Amino acid sequence: MSIGIIYPANVMMPPQPGAISLDIDLALDVTKYYNDVVLGNDTLDNFDSFRDKWLRNGGQEVLDIYNALYKELGSPDFSHPEANKVREGFAGEFLYGN
Secondary structure: OOOOOOOOOOOOOOOOHHHHHHHHHHHHHHHHHHHHHHHOOOOHHHHHHHHHHHHHHHHHHHHHHHHHHHHHOOOOOOOOOOOOOOOOOOOOHHHHOO
16 A cells, blocks of 8 residues: 655755656655554654665765755755744635635
């Protein structure tokens, strides 16, 4: 059973050739771990070992590629315009636009 694929390097930057093939394999690992946690076949207690394995299997290389690109682009601000707005609650106009 698959809930969907979660791409670890799903960033707001152009895909980088050196990261694409790594990202696909890593995405499958992330999706499997998240699915296993949701389905009760694994626990969040194992997240640190999962993260370490992810980094060893190419995750660190993907992070390095995108961090280098981010620096090369001048470290632009990618924050969402709604990110820092204070909301009274998640109902009414905010959710439904009424």
